[in-house]
Amino acid sequence: MSSYILSTANRFYAGIEGSFGNATAIAAQNRFVASRVNAMQVVSPSIRRDKNGSRTCFSPGTHGFRTTAFEALSYLTSNSALGTPSCGVLFQSALGGAPQVSSGLIVGNAPDGSTVQTTKAHGLAVGSAISYAGEIRFVTAVQNATTVNVNAPFSNIPPAGAALPTAATYGVALTLPSLTIYDYWDPADAVSRIITGATVNNFELSISGGAHEFSFSGPASNLIDSVSFRGGTAGLSAFPAEPPSGQFDYSFVSGNLGQAWLGTNVAPFFTLTDVHLRIVNNLQARSGEFGSSHPLAFVPGRRQVTVDFTLVAQDDAQTTALYQIAKQRGTISALLQLGQQHGEMMAIYLPSVTPQIPSFDDSCQRLVWHFANNKAGGVIENEIFVAFV
Numbered sequence: 196m197s198s199y200i201l202s203t204a205n206r207f208y209a210g211i212e213g214s215f216g217n218a219t220a221i222a223a224q225n226r227f228v229a230s231r232v233n234a235m236q237v238v239s240p241s242i243r244r245d246k247n248g249s250r251t252c253f254s255p256g257t258h259g260f261r262t263t264a265f266e267a268l269s270y271l272t273s274n275s276a277l278g279t280p281s282c283g284v285l286f287q288s289a290l291g292g293a294p295q296v297s298s299g300l301i302v303g304n305a306p307d308g309s310t311v312q313t314t315k316a317h318g319l320a321v322g323s324a325i326s327y328a329g330e331i332r333f334v335t336a337v338q339n340a341t342t343v344n345v346n347a348p349f350s351n352i353p354p355a356g357a358a359l360p361t362a363a364t365y366g367v368a369l370t371l372p373s374l375t376i377y378d379y380w381d382p383a384d385a386v387s388r389i390i391t392g393a394t395v396n397n398f399e400l401s402i403s404g405g406a407h408e409f410s411f412s413g414p415a416s417n418l419i420d421s422v423s424f425r426g427g428t429a430g431l432s433a434f435p436a437e438p439p440s441g442q443f444d445y446s447f448v449s450g451n452l453g454q455a456w457l458g459t460n461v462a463p464f465f466t467l468t469d470v471h472l473r474i475v476n477n478l479q480a481r482s483g484e485f486g487s488s489h490p491l492a493f494v495p496g497r498r499q500v501t502v503d504f505t506l507v508a509q510d511d512a513q514t515t516a517l518y519q520i521a522k523q524r525g526t527i528s529a530l531l532q533l534g535q536q537h538g539e540m541m542a543i544y545l546p547s548v549t550p551q552i553p554s555f556d557d558s559c560q561r562l563v564w565h566f567a568n569n570k571a572g573g574v575i576e577n578e579i580f581v582a583f584v
Contacts, residue, residue, distance in 0.1 A: 217430035223441030271407035291368030308348035324582030331542035392416025
């Protein structure tokens with residue numbers, strides 16, 4: 196007997212495509228955490244203008260151009276053994292760079308917490324992340340093969356012989372990889388879907404007391420379903436069955452856990468209450484070309500990275516200095532760490548942010564400053580780095 200389908204009766208998988216629009220194979224490890232995956236496809240009708248002696252409109256053609264879009268909502272959870280999150284490929288499509296994983300590093304010396312020397316060649320570059328004792332820092336300078344400087348001192352200075360946890364760092368790149376996103380539903384005869392050529396145009400991160408939330412959205416090449424599937428679509432001979440269930444266990448990270456470093460201060464900003472980060476890739480579609488009813492590629496334009504943040508105003512030196520920098524149109528670096536436990540941490544590093552002059556909000560008992568639409572800049576593909584530990 197047929198029945199209603201629960202809105203929670205689905206599972207999501209995603210993988211990087213080898214070629215645009217051709218579905219990539221997936222396995223159990225490709226499953227990712229999401230609260231929602233939306234997909235929509237619109238067929239542009241072919242308008243018939245032939246005169247037929249009446250006011251009746253003929254039915255449009257059935258093979259109009261198809262426009263597809265998607266949105267995936269996720270949040271911070273525990274990471275895999277490699278330090279990458281379950282939705283890591285979505286971050287890769289949003290930023291462009293493949294994750295750079297550092298592991299097996301042992302501290303030789305860290306005299307002041309801002310300079311770290313390892314016992315062997317570290318293989319790190321500017322923007323790479325390292326971690327110790329529940330904190331993530333980013334490399335700002337590479338002195339030599341075994342010594343680096345980081346953007347802020349570790350609260351607990353790593354002692355000689357300390358092992359640094361595995362860290363995975365995502366950086367930006369000129370091109371963006373496309374994704375195949377699978378949306379499987381229960382029961383088995385319900386309609387399941389595949390989104391091919393999905394490319395992230397907009398990424399948003401929201402930090403609040405409830406959860407650290409991620410939003411990925413953008414255009415796609417095609418939306419395939421298990422009911423109307425035809426062999427040869429997206430390089431598939433048949434609609435693929437869902438991979439065998441693997442272990443899919445993860446921990447939820449509360450939105451109030453983390454720390455923030457704004458500027459060259461000796462202490463984090465504990466008064467930060469809200470952060471909203473946006474990346475816009477300004478994709479342009481190669482579409483409308485003869486012989487194809489789907490886009491053939493998405494080309495990224497100029498990248499835009501902006502961040503809004505709110506903090507409770509204080510009369511201390513670092514808070515007033517932040518206002519002065521905004522007033523004088525200076526720049527600061529920003530480090531936002533989400534979570535505080537190994538295996539459940541993420542950090543965003545913006546080397547150069549131009550803060551806007553804050554607006555004063557005195558509607559509550561405490562004065563609050565809102566810094567809105569602060570733009571992150573860079574030189575060559577270095578305005579933002581994202582790391583997981």
